[in-house]
Amino acid sequence: MSEQTGEPRVIYCRCAYAQVVPPEVKDGVLEHLSAGGRAFEAVADLCEMSAQRDGRLVEIAGGGPVKIAACHRRAVLWLFHAAGAPLAAEGVEVVNMRTLSAAAASARLDAAEIDSAAD
Amino acid sequence: MAIAPHVQVLIYEGSGAAELAPARRFAVMASLLDRGYAVRVAGRGGRGVGEGALLVLGEFGGNAPLLEDAAGERAIATLDISGVEDGKVADVVDRQRGERVMNQPGMWKPWFPVIDYSRCTNCMQCLSFCLFDVYGVSGEGKIQVQNNDNCKTNCPACSRVCPEVAIMFPKYSGGPINGEPVSESGVQRQAMKVDISALLGGDIYSRLRQRSDEAKDRFSRERDASKALAERKKCLTKLAADGFIPADVLASLPSPEEIQRKAGEAAARAKAALEMQGGAEA
Incomplete structure (x- = not known):
């Protein structure tokens, strides 16, 4: 379990309510995650969750180190903040599927270390 | 449109259920996410998030177990997807969702500053x-x-x-x-x-x-x-x-x-x- 091994949790955002993440990237990353043996949570759309102030964002934000496969870091951080679920300054890596290839994004999710400044 | 909580889907691959082939797991997850569901695969550790209704999918071979939340807080339903085509699983889940309202991707966009x-x-x-x-x-x-x-x-x-x-x-x-x-x-x-x-x-x-x-x-x-x-x-x-x-x-x-x-x-x-x-x- 990620809590036991100290690995950061992985959250995957599908951006289902708008197609701003390249389909080949989000499909490639999901394919990689679903083929691997690692636990991850897949959500339909963080923007939609923020708009609804979905309580799961609080759980994600408060659950310790996490890697979030989504879009731009600045947008993700403040989406959580807008929902009353601010992310910690450290221990959070946002893997940007709008700018990275599927392979590069998957590699960042697999990496043990957390790059809190990545965008 | 304020709609909450969501229906969450858990793909169960533990005891009593078959492990999905990676390609099927991906196809099922992608189709569910594209319909607006949150999805997690059970049996890999990690911690489930949430509240609201939980729908447990699995290839149970015709024997989907009856489950209930020990705390009595969440509605839990099980669904046997043995033999259901990848592309049809989301339809089955939609039917199972019943009257619970969701924002529909493609029909609504979360647009706000x-x-x-x-x-x-x-x-x-x-x-x-x-x-x-x-x-x-x-x-x-x-x-x-x-x-x-x-x-x-x-x-x-x-x-x-x-x-x-x-x-x-x-x-x-x-x-x-x-x-x-x-x-x-x-x-x-x-x-x-x-x-x-x-x-x-x-x-x-x-x-x-x-x-x-x-x-x-x-x-x-x-x-x-x-x-x-x-x-x-x-x-x-x-x-x-x-x-x-x-x-x-x-x-x-x-x-x-x-x-x-x-x-x-x-x-x-x-x-x-x-x-x-x-x-x-x-």
């Missing part, structure tokens, strides 16, 4: 600019987004006039409005104070004609007062042309006089907030 408070100076320009009362002021005098649902889909006009590039629309195509890192060298630091009455009462079209001369680089193309004006005009025109709002609502859209009045009210609220802010800092 997101404030980057590390950049925001609380100048209240967005509050003054927005015609639809999306913005408000907190009890502490801080600008905040208070009415997401009032925001007009695909209209990022307030972001274009923010002098600090602090307003994002994550679903927008281009940066920095979409949340891309802000290039400090490109920021036009001068305050772009927009006279709301001039915007709607002045010669809109001559301003639009000037736009191409004014747009010298990517940043200025993406955010300038005249483009913001065009966006505002476009939003209103589109609403009318597409019939998104009924005639009586259209008729109630602000007239120039009403806008003047709203601008006056917004200015008063902004002034009060700024005075409160100044008092707190003193």
Whole structure:
């Protein structure tokens, strides 16, 4: 379990309510995650969750180190903040599927270390 | 549209259920996510998030177990997907969801401004600019987004006039409005104070004609007062042309006089907030 091994949790955002993440990237990353043996949570759309102030964002934000496969870091951080679920300054890596290839994004999710400044 | 909590789907591959082939697992997850469901695969550790109804999918071979939440807080249903084609699983889940309402991807877009408070100076320009009362002021005098649902889909006009590039629309195509890192060298630091009455009462079209001369680089193309004006005009025109709002609502859209009045009210609220802010800092 990620809590036991100290690995950061992985959250995957599908951006289902708008197609701003390249389909080949989000499909490639999901394919990689679903083929691997690692636990991850897949959500339909963080923007939609923020708009609804979905309580799961609080759980994600408060659950310790996490890697979030989504879009731009600045947008993700403040989406959580807008929902009353601010992310910690450290221990959070946002893997940007709008700018990275599927392979590069998957590699960042697999990496043990957390790059809190990545965008 | 406030709809919560969601239906969450758990793909179960533990004892009593077959492990899905990776390609099937991917196809099922992708189709469920694209319908708006949150999905997790059980049996891999990790911790489930959430609240709301839980639907457990698995290849149970015709013997889907009956499950219930020991705490009695969540409704749990099980669904045997043995023999169900990848592309049909989401249909089965939709049927199982029953009357629980969800926002439908493709039918609705989460479009609303997101404030980057590390950049925001609380100048209240967005509050003054927005015609639809999306913005408000907190009890502490801080600008905040208070009415997401009032925001007009695909209209990022307030972001274009923010002098600090602090307003994002994550679903927008281009940066920095979409949340891309802000290039400090490109920021036009001068305050772009927009006279709301001039915007709607002045010669809109001559301003639009000037736009191409004014747009010298990517940043200025993406955010300038005249483009913001065009966006505002476009939003209103589109609403009318597409019939998104009924005639009586259209008729109630602000007239120039009403806008003047709203601008006056917004200015008063902004002034009060700024005075409160100044008092707190003193």
